Amino acid sequence: MNRAAIFGRLTKDPVLKVTETQKTVANFVVAVQRNDLKTADFFSCVAFGKVAETIVKLFSKGSRILLEGAIRIDTYKKDNENKQSVKFVVSSFNFVDYKKTEDDTTKDDLDETDFDF
Numbered sequence: 857m858n859r860a861a862i863f864g865r866l867t868k869d870p871v872l873k874v875t876e877t878q879k880t881v882a883n884f885v886v887a888v889q890r891n892d893l894k895t896a897d898f899f900s901c902v903a904f905g906k907v908a909e910t911i912v913k914l915f916s917k918g919s920r921i922l923l924e925g926a927i928r929i930d931t932y933k934k935d936n937e938n939k940q941s942v943k944f945v946v947s948s949f950n951f952v953d954y955k956k957t958e959d960d961t962t963k964d965d966l967d968e969t970d971f972d973f
Contacts (some may be wrong), residue, residue, distance in 0.1 A: 858926040862899055862944060863952070864888035866919050870903075872912040882908035886921065886944070901925075903946035911949060920952040 870884035882903045887896045901923065903911050915921055925946040932939050 859924070860927050860944065861922065861924045862886060862888050863922045864896070864899070864920070866915055866917055866921060867898065869916050870908075870912045872908060880905060880908045882912050884911070884915075886923065899944045900942070901944045901946055903949075907946055907948065911946070914951075922950040922952055924948045924950075 864886040867885040867887050870882045872880055872882050874880055884901050884903075886899045886901055888899060889896050911921075923944065923946050925944055925948070928943045928945050930941050930943065932941070
């Protein structure tokens, strides 16, 4: 079974593209901090369909994100040499950060008169 999860920050805004067959694809890179807290690994990620569209709409450079999916290794030839590229294929995601807007209310903003008991 090929299942994996990564938690990190987007290094750039995700980019949404539409294929010739009208399918949506988002490509982005996530930096994942190593246990030593001094270095990071960079994962090239790809998402499809509604997952791709939602990630592009809601996340931007620097956003923290938790991704679930599979690791895919593609092979190709370049300059007569066999090469490999590793991609993280996203099947789902979770929000990690919550950004407060002017319309949002936190528990500190409420008092007992805000509730009908």
